[in-house]
Amino acid sequence: MNRYLEQLLFPVLFHQQTFDTISATRLYQKLANDVVFLEALHDAVVKMHATYSGSHAILLRTFFVESNLAEISLKKLRKGAWNEKCQAIRDLSQMHIDSSSDYLLEYCNSPNDTLRSEALIGLIRLKGFEGLAVLQDYVFDVNPWMIINIIHQLNLHNQTVVPTFDFLLKSKNITVVMLGCRLIEHYKQAENLLLLVELNQTTSHAGLKELTTHIVEKLKLF
């Protein structure tokens, strides 16, 4: 199986061959209807994509869409068990499949906590800062583990224009406010200093008070 996968994918990666060329090969035509093979091809493309960047990654993403492999993940995203949905979220967001975002938005409110957090992180992986918009009316807790993952995903995005996170400070959900504080701290947004001071003075939540005090002191140093 590995030999077949290499024969099909290496030309995509190293000779810029498109899906049209690959699909015309005898090998692909022989295996195209084999479900097990297609699953293996799907997994191989996703795995390869994780190890390549730049133009190689773009070639793999294009192949993933044109070969309809994305449909395998989308099907799992729609109908799979919760753990299959989580895997599909991971695969689709890594492969930048924008059409999955509606499902991710839906699963951000799932009662299953693993699926919910995977959807939120997947959305941020897919959309970067734009994905944070879902948190505006978010009712579930964003725990410190999720905060660490969200910041990690945003770092990977490497977006140069960083928006202001003051909208998160206005949330009624204290854990979302804390995420906002952590993002302000991470991106050293001193322009939000006054908002943080105000928050510090008005909040009755001990954890938030402690956090804002710490961040205000840290931001004053910049």
Next chain:
Amino acid sequence: MAGIVLKIDFFAFNISMLLFAFLIISSYIVLAFISVHSLLRYLKSNEFVDYSVLLASELAPSLSLIAPAYNEGLTIEENVQSLLSLNYNKFEIIVVNDGSKDNSMEVLINAFQLEKIDRTFNNFIETKSIKAVYKSKNAAYKKLIVVDKVNGGKADALNTGINVSSHPYVVCIDVDCILDKDTLLKLAKPFLEHTNKRIIATGGVVRIANSCIVKRGRLMQVNAPEKLLPRIQVIEYLRAFLLGRMAWSKLDGLLLISGAFGMFDREIAIKAGGYNHKTVGEDMELVVRMRRYMLEHKLPYSVAYIPDPLCWTEAPESLSIFRRQRSRWTRGTMETLWIHRKMFLNPKYKILGLLSLPYWFVFEYLAPIIELMGLLVTLFFVVWGIMSWKFFALLLLFVYSFAVMFSFLALLAEEFTYHQYPKISDFRKFAWTALIEPFYFHPFTVYAALRGNWEKIKGSKGWGDMTRKGFTKNKV
């Protein structure tokens, strides 16, 4: 008349034995069912966890790894090197030399280029006096702190480490245990997962490393122990950790985090009074006391448990050392249950008072005593010639079959989850070991537990000699 009374007694004995057997067996089944369910759920969820994000994050909790050492001169350098190479960024290692009589301090000073420092810290928990605190001149060992103190026992050494620690979480380990490289990442994660309750402690599975291949403090190859006694203990640990504690964790009634390896919220550990050096079961006692503190102060909390095989330790290979270990465990259980007797069946302490402690009392502490009583009454019936051999044989067959099946369930749970023993020959060894365990190992553990009771009555307080063979022989 005497015959009728004897017959009634015989009937009552049979019924009470059956009732006890039924209760203990059904509790094992229920716990195993909950454990397997939680284990599978954990493994499924864990597929999506990327622990490496913690490595790069500034928000990862800072922690102090406390390793008490007493006469560990032969292996301490290698053990500390192995601790220094753990995957985690925000941690310090505090090796507490508990007044070793060997050359442990000399080895540490030379190997890690230590020099005395003035480190100020609060004496939150009273301990034996500290002779000196050392740090390395070499930046490569900047995470290492060595505390040289007057001998006071393991609990005292751990309390010293807690006092010296400058981080909000402490990981207490045995210096000679072998930790997986990602242990700290996995222990730290549960502390970050809750917003509405405080995680006060995390514990994990302890596995047995006898006959495994160890290189520079790292586990290179897992093998089934060559000797029978440690091999039986592998099965026993699998039963306890995979089919028992996982369920107690799910029920939020976990009483014990193994002394070989656990992570604690330092503030709560201090507020609860630290390790109790008056008991030999200080690991269990601390968890119970921390939980009691949280319940009495009406603070929402939980104790987390990680089923991954993160810590490997050496099990006793000789019957005499094994007997001493088990007697000490019994004394530790007795002492903890006695210290916290106020919680027993007290609804104020929720599941801890209503279920965990009574369970430990009946099925952990009393079980060997009930078994002894059963044996004596059986002998009495034999002598008086009123023994129902048919009933006896059926009961024996039933109990034996259940014990073996339960061991096989634990082995299968291991095979289908972590699969740490990849060789078929190892699985075969475990299979036949499970068949003979009820005849060889179980009676001895009952004897050791009864000796523990006797030693407690006599007023014995020590740990007893716990000589370890070390992993030297298996190194590659």
